[in-house]
Amino acid sequence: MADAPRIAIAGAGIAGLTAALALARAGNPVSLIEQSAVLEEVGAGIQLTPNASRVLIGLGLRDALAPLVVTPAGMDVRAGGSGAVLASGPLGPEIEAAYGAPWWVVHRADLQAVLLQACRNEPAISLETGLRLVSATPLESGISLILERSLSGTGESPPSGSDAVSAQEKRLVSALVGADGLWSAARKALGDKNLPHNRSRTAWRATVPVDTAPPGIPRDRVGLWLGAGAHLVHYPVKAGRLINLVAILSDPSSGESWSGPGDKMVLVRRFRNWAEPARALIAAADSFLTWPLGDRDTWFGPGEGAVTLMGDAAHPMLPFLAQGGAMAIEDAAVLAREVQATPGDLAAAFRRYEAARRARVAAVQRGARVNGRIYHLDGPLGFARDTAIRLMGGKHLVSSYDWIYRHKA
Numbered sequence: 001m002a003d004a005p006r007i008a009i010a011g012a013g014i015a016g017l018t019a020a021l022a023l024a025r026a027g028n029p030v031s032l033i034e035q036s037a038v039l040e041e042v043g044a045g046i047q048l049t050p051n052a053s054r055v056l057i058g059l060g061l062r063d064a065l066a067p068l069v070v071t072p073a074g075m076d077v078r079a080g081g082s083g084a085v086l087a088s089g090p091l092g093p094e095i096e097a098a099y100g101a102p103w104w105v106v107h108r109a110d111l112q113a114v115l116l117q118a119c120r121n122e123p124a125i126s127l128e129t130g131l132r133l134v135s136a137t138p139l140e141s142g143i144s145l146i147l148e149r150s151l152s153g154t155g156e157s158p159p160s161g162s163d164a165v166s167a168q169e170k171r172l173v174s175a176l177v178g179a180d181g182l183w184s185a186a187r188k189a190l191g192d193k194n195l196p197h198n199r200s201r202t203a204w205r206a207t208v209p210v211d212t213a214p215p216g217i218p219r220d221r222v223g224l225w226l227g228a229g230a231h232l233v234h235y236p237v238k239a240g241r242l243i244n245l246v247a248i249l250s251d252p253s254s255g256e257s258w259s260g261p262g263d264k265m266v267l268v269r270r271f272r273n274w275a276e277p278a279r280a281l282i283a284a285a286d287s288f289l290t291w292p293l294g295d296r297d298t299w300f301g302p303g304e305g306a307v308t309l310m311g312d313a314a315h316p317m318l319p320f321l322a323q324g325g326a327m328a329i330e331d332a333a334v335l336a337r338e339v340q341a342t343p344g345d346l347a348a349a350f351r352r353y354e355a356a357r358r359a360r361v362a363a364v365q366r367g368a369r370v371n372g373r374i375y376h377l378d379g380p381l382g383f384a385r386d387t388a389i390r391l392m393g394g395k396h397l398v399s400s401y402d403w404i405y406r407h408k409a
């Protein structure tokens, strides 16, 4: 390990933390650079399908996650208007038996806390918070980074006589992995000047204590409600103490705003014709945060040198297959495997990682876009969708995505 080159990772989200852990376990020292002064995940729940839980278990995190996750008993797909169950499928022990790893639902803060603690336990990982990647330039001698250190909220004082709340510094690193999310600065610096596509969808997220959740909402199952121009997903998190709720609306004005608090009355109006349990669940939430949804084509970087991208920085996707985080977790495993194979040639390792990931993440992105169109169909097309789901039946709810869940990154 002493001779392995240190790899800089920009961004300590699900992608960066998992990659740091996997790379450190594979013998590489890692510098993890995170812009936020304090690591705290917002946005409530995340589903971890077997292709993702398999990697986390492989990293030895099962015991730490077990008290925090819920293995839902099953999933019910419902028609938003009538509330009728269109199909139900099992997600409990059947999933682990079929795929060799469980389907978990978990609060993001819990997942992040487990990943963070595991990183902190690894002497090979150094984590610097309040440090933002501004630019990255590949040179003969390494990758030259410009970083901006936040002086506010870190206890550091700005230089005397200055109002500065940040200070820039330069750093030369052997290798850079951009794991800095949808609006990746690494991606821009490495050559993609395009912006994410606005997909005219807004996600509304909230949690509701189980004690106040309406009786028509199962406590131990994933619920997916489909309707005209909107859908609703709910599942338990925090070891079953909270119900996580995500409502996604078709919303032409979505791209005009950033994440922030949402006016609940907008949701109440949009769901006024939905079945009572769905309306009651929305009514039970105190407050909502909104996310305009976007994606970008898969791009791992310029394809030369010891630089690459991962997670949402490389292949952000719409959440209609619940796979963005899972793909980031898979990326981490493949990246570490390839680096371990040629630790002395990181550029070659990064090219093999990119080649191994490109087709898969692009296929999942496409699948998410297709589901995005199907989920929100209206009128006769919505009726056709509901009929097709009924005919397909619960058994195929999960098995039709075998190609996603069976994958062993």
Ligand SMILES: Cc1cc2nc3c(=O)[nH]c(=O)nc-3n(C[C@H](O)[C@H](O)[C@H](O)COP(=O)(O)OP(=O)(O)OC[C@H]3O[C@@H](n4cnc5c(N)ncnc54)[C@H](O)[C@@H]3O)c2cc1C
Binding pocket: 010, 011, 012, 013, 014, 015, 016, 033, 034, 035, 036, 045, 046, 047, 048, 131, 132, 133, 134, 179, 180, 181, 182, 184, 185, 186, 203, 246, 291, 293, 310, 311, 312, 313, 317, 319, 322, 323, 324, 325, 326, 327, 328
């Ligand atoms: C409504 C919704 C529901 C979803 N549900 C699921 C689900 O059920 N299952 C699933 O697998 N996925 C789901 N996803 C997708 C998943 O949340 C993302 O794909 C995942 O969080 C991406 O992780 P990441 O680490 O790549 O990026 P991010 O989570 O965006 O993390 C990026 C990190 O980089 C930091 N950063 C940014 N810029 C810089 C910089 N310049 N310098 C240093 N640090 C920087 C950020 O502060 C952040 O910590 C969902 C997404 C949405 C919107």
